[in-house]
Amino acid sequence: MAEKFLIKTSPHIKNNLSVAKVMWLVVVALLPAYIHTFFLFGYRTVWVSLAAVAGAVVSEALMQLLMKKKITVYDGSAFLTGLLIAFNVPPSIALWKVALGSAFAIIVAKQLFGGLGYNIFNPALAGRAFLMASYPVAMTSGWKAPAGGFLSLDPALTQGFSGPAVTKFLDSVTSATPLNALKTARAALNDPELDVPAREAVEQLFSADSIVHSFFGRIGGCLGETTALFLLAGGLFLLIMKLADWRVPAGYLGTVALLTWAFGGIDGIFTGNPLFHLFTGGLMLGAFFMATDMVTSPLTRKGKWIFAVGCGVLTFTIRMWGGYPEGVSYSILLMNIFVPLIDRYTVPVSFGEVKA
């Protein structure tokens, strides 16, 4: 067997990075945000993340045992997937659903494709999409008011939305996340029959106060949607350590900012508030920690730009016109589908090659 003589093809350049080192460093980058959510949601954070991580690690070990492969749960990739799923669910969701989502992510989206390195879709996002399809109510209404924080709207304004006139097109009126509130307000704005302070609601959401709250995470949302500041810090750590390519978050955030500034407003062109869209929802988490996944993003530089801009355009489209208030997870999944094609058509010209 190959143990005796180590025969390998090039490249022979050694790098002191290993899979385990990369994964655990990404986990470290997520820690500040994680600790912050502990202060927001208390022990609920711990239980949700324990369920998610346990579900992921146990299913990874089980699958590798069944397929008689080397068990590699210590490399942290299953741990990271679990942690990302915990960041992607509302805090008060039932714990077994979280664990089930993790199991789906690892078993179906990762191990059936051949394990780490072969998966087409980002496992954590596939898990989230699975949970969204299976338990849509639990996934979109289990918000919890963060300790000492704010729900996204003044109670006075929220009252305007809970009248009988509104319930005809709303599933729930406790619109706790800012993006939910924005979507509701925009819908109300376009419906002349409704007499609710929709314009005031949008203005309040776009106000400097609201932006500051979003940035420091005093808003409702999934665990990973509430901590723009700490996710940004963790993301910068990844960029500095060169664990993520800066092109992806730059292209992604830049596209979303530009599009929401240009077309996201309610008073015509260039009246939107890009900061609101950058700091709310899962954008920070998605742009820095999920779109940059080395396995499911393109290999080439040009491809990375295409991927990032595509994610941005899709996120903007879903946020503005989609049925869901947030589109980050779906955008990245959709662009994951295109990665093999992007890689295929952006192969760089080899040194010395002359175009025919």
Place this chain on the structure above:
Amino acid sequence: MNIGSLFIIAVSAIFINNFVLMKFLGICPFMGVSKKLDSALGMGGAVIFVMTIASAVTWLVQRYVLDKHGLDYLQTIVFIVVIASLVQFIEMFLQKSIPDLYKALGIFLPLITTNCAILGVTIMNITEKYSFIGAVVNGLSAGIGFTLALIMMAGIREKLDLADVPSAFKGVPITFITASLMSLAFMGFSGMKIG
């Protein structure tokens, strides 16, 4: 019927109600011809071509033959016959007058005679009460949506050839799992309101 509503029909048929990933029609060519990118492109071209023409012809048949004589109940069978003979006719016509296109479409043209997505799109044109132009645009965009799904799948499958898939899942099973995950991703478009 203005440009705006045609745009809505197009976006809806390509993304929101993608025939393969959301309506689960035409799964068999989707599975069968998505192994290589080249054949996926050929198949996609043939489907776009036939869907557009079939939409136009069946709309006229429905309007001027079935509706006029109260023969609605024959819709399914008439459409099947119309589409099948139409495809055969197009094939003969192309072979004789545009041999290049005939060669490009190759075996895929006769293959889609019985593609359920074609029947699906023509019946949808009637149930959604589209105008003639609307029906043609719907057929064209449904074909584009089908081609999009086919190309994406072909790209993924060429990559999967190199993946260490468990032997029980090699081939068709992993393709179905991939298709289901693609469908999950396309759920992001569900409920989208445009215009």
